[in-house]
Amino acid sequence: xxxxxxxxxxxxxxxxxxxxxxxxxxxxxxxxxxxxxxxxxxxxxxxxxxxxxxxxxxxxxxxxxxxxxxxxxxxxxxxxxxxxxxxxxxxxxxxxxxxxxxxxxxxxxxxxxxxxxxxxxxxxxxxxxxxxxxxxxxxxxxxxxxxxxxxxxxxxxxxxxxxxxxxxxxxxxxxxxxxxxxxxxxxxxxxxxxxxxxxxxxxxxxxxxxxxxxxxxxxxx
Amino acid sequence: xxxxxxxxxxxxxxxxxxxxxxxxxxxxxxxxxxxxxxxxxxxxxxxxxxxxxxxxxxxxxxxxxxxxxxxxxxxxxxxxxxxxxxxxxxxxxxxxxxxxxxxxxxxxxxxxxxxxxxxxxxxxxxxxxxxxxxxxxxxxxxxxxxxxxxxxxxxxxxxxxxxxxxxxxxxxxxxxxxxxxxxxxxxxxxxxxxxxxxxxxxxxxxxxxxxxxxxxxxxxxxxxxxxxxxxxxxxxxxxxxxxxxxxxx
Amino acid sequence: xxxxxxxxxxxxxxxxxxxxxxxxxxxxxxxxxxxxxxxxxxxxxxxxxxxxxxxxxxxx
Numbered sequence: 001x002x003x004x005x006x007x008x009x010x011x012x013x014x015x016x017x018x019x020x021x022x023x024x025x026x027x028x029x030x031x032x033x034x035x036x037x038x039x040x041x042x043x044x045x046x047x048x049x050x051x052x053x054x055x056x057x058x059x060x061x062x063x064x065x066x067x068x069x070x071x072x073x074x075x076x077x078x079x080x081x082x083x084x085x086x087x088x089x090x091x092x093x094x095x096x097x098x099x100x101x102x103x104x105x106x107x108x109x110x111x112x113x114x115x116x117x118x119x120x121x122x123x124x125x126x127x128x129x130x131x132x133x134x135x136x137x138x139x140x141x142x143x144x145x146x147x148x149x150x151x152x153x154x155x156x157x158x159x160x161x162x163x164x165x166x167x168x169x170x171x172x173x174x175x176x177x178x179x180x181x182x183x184x185x186x187x188x189x190x191x192x193x194x195x196x197x198x199x200x201x202x203x204x205x206x207x208x209x210x211x212x213x214x215x216x217x218x219x220x221x
Numbered sequence: 222x223x224x225x226x227x228x229x230x231x232x233x234x235x236x237x238x239x240x241x242x243x244x245x246x247x248x249x250x251x252x253x254x255x256x257x258x259x260x261x262x263x264x265x266x267x268x269x270x271x272x273x274x275x276x277x278x279x280x281x282x283x284x285x286x287x288x289x290x291x292x293x294x295x296x297x298x299x300x301x302x303x304x305x306x307x308x309x310x311x312x313x314x315x316x317x318x319x320x321x322x323x324x325x326x327x328x329x330x331x332x333x334x335x336x337x338x339x340x341x342x343x344x345x346x347x348x349x350x351x352x353x354x355x356x357x358x359x360x361x362x363x364x365x366x367x368x369x370x371x372x373x374x375x376x377x378x379x380x381x382x383x384x385x386x387x388x389x390x391x392x393x394x395x396x397x398x399x400x401x402x403x404x405x406x407x408x409x410x411x412x413x414x415x416x417x418x419x420x421x422x423x424x425x426x427x428x429x430x431x432x433x434x435x436x437x438x439x440x441x442x443x444x445x446x447x448x449x450x451x452x453x454x455x456x457x458x459x460x461x462x463x464x465x466x467x468x469x470x
Numbered sequence: 471x472x473x474x475x476x477x478x479x480x481x482x483x484x485x486x487x488x489x490x491x492x493x494x495x496x497x498x499x500x501x502x503x504x505x506x507x508x509x510x511x512x513x514x515x516x517x518x519x520x521x522x523x524x525x526x527x528x529x530x
Binding site for chain 2: 147151152154155156157158161164165167168169171172175176179182200207211214215218219221
């Protein structure tokens with residue numbers, strides 16, 4: 001367990017050291033969302049209505065950006081082989097790496113999202129729900145994305161292939177996150193939707209490490 | 222220097238399959254011809270048009286079987302993937318690869334027929350109905366599998382990765398359908414757009430069942446042929462690598 | 471004529487069946503073509519293998 005935490009911190013430090021890498025997903029997130037008013041006109045009602053969906057769609061895409069590097073470098077320099085052979089269960093190692101990915105990709109989105117909400121005129125009642133949906137949802141995105149990265153390891157055209165594989169799997173998260181935010185905007189309770197998101201998170205935490213570890217072992221054989 | 226003789230015992234299981242397939246295929250093919258033939262006759266000619274939807278209801282005899290097969294095939298792929306992991310059956314992963322393009326084709330038929338059905342009924346070439354949207358996502362699940370398996374230089378590795386993907390996909394599929402259903406009711410406009418079609422009357426049941434059966438028999442036939450073909454490709458690759466070793470010796 | 475018109479919906483009904491038939495034909499056709507090509511290739515390789523073994527035995 002301590003070994004897993006150490007791996008997590010090591011990975012985190014590695015990613016943070018390359019500061020520029022952090023900027024890309026968040027910048028993409030902000031920029032892509034800001035393209036929308038430029039594309040469809042700044043009419044406040046329209047923007048307010050599409051704000052939850054827009055923010056979440058760009059969050060999905062931003063998460064994709066950092067994913068194929070998740071295992072790639074370790075795969076290429078052989079440290080993944082060492083990880084697989086080490087006493088630390090590969091499932092935990094996968095969890096640690098995905099956690100590090102989330103800290104560097106998901107967490108910044110949490111900070112940027114309210115600002116974007118402001119610029120798109122998101123209904124004031126929805127901000128809390130927006131944040132909670134991101135807190136619950138972005139780890140799921142990292143988990144599913146981590147699985148995608150593992151299963152495409154060693155494949156050609158990894159990046160685009162990864163997107164094709166996991167975007168369908170992201171759809172339930174998108175639907176319930178945005179319906180939660182929409183419910184808040186209408187004064188309805190968002191809890192049922194958020195609880196579903198939470199259950200996705202639990203399901204993901206339970207299943208993804210095993211699936212991803214199996215995929216990694218397949219790539220390493 | 223090796224004798225160059227290529228040992229068959231590694232493929233004992235597949236050899237059993239090939240004998241079985243040779244016996245079964247004529248029957249499934251015959252069944253497909255009969256079922257589809259009668260299904261088409263009843264569907265296109267010998268059944269009445271619907272009270273509300275007129276002759277467009279005949280599209281249902283193609284749309285519904287395609288929808289059923291598209292989901293059935295994915296379920297079979299998932300069952301095969303599980304069998305491959307639990308019992309390490311030699312043919313499981315080959316079956317998945319053989320079935321995938323067929324499943325994708327059925328999904329596509331379902332989408333196109335659904336679109337052609339929706340246009341006269343609701344005036345739009347595409348409606349964001351729960352069933353069609355789920356089918357569209359299923360189509361991408363199929364495409365994802367096919368792309369993944371083909372993206373590996375080592376075919377065995379590709380098959381295994383694909384099997385894992387299918388298992389994850391089948392767990393997610395009910396969740397996706399549930400979410401899309403929910404999304405659909407959330408955004409339901411006042412005009413109820415549903416391609417579940419009219420109530421099924423007795424006279425419609427016969428052509429529908431015949432077509433479903435015919436689609437299944439067709440799938441069984443073609444998937445067996447594709448498994449044979451895939452096993453053959455594997456043998457050819459083995460020939461080529463062993464011949465390469467011979468040449469070097 | 472009325473069968474072809476399909477109560478005015480012929481434009482939708484016939485292409486549905488036609489495209490389905492096309493899809494079936496492609497599925498079956500592509501499978502058979504690849505199968506036959508691979509069978510031919512296997513026979514060619516088997517023949518090649520026989521000549522190589524024969525030559526090998528001659529050399530011994």
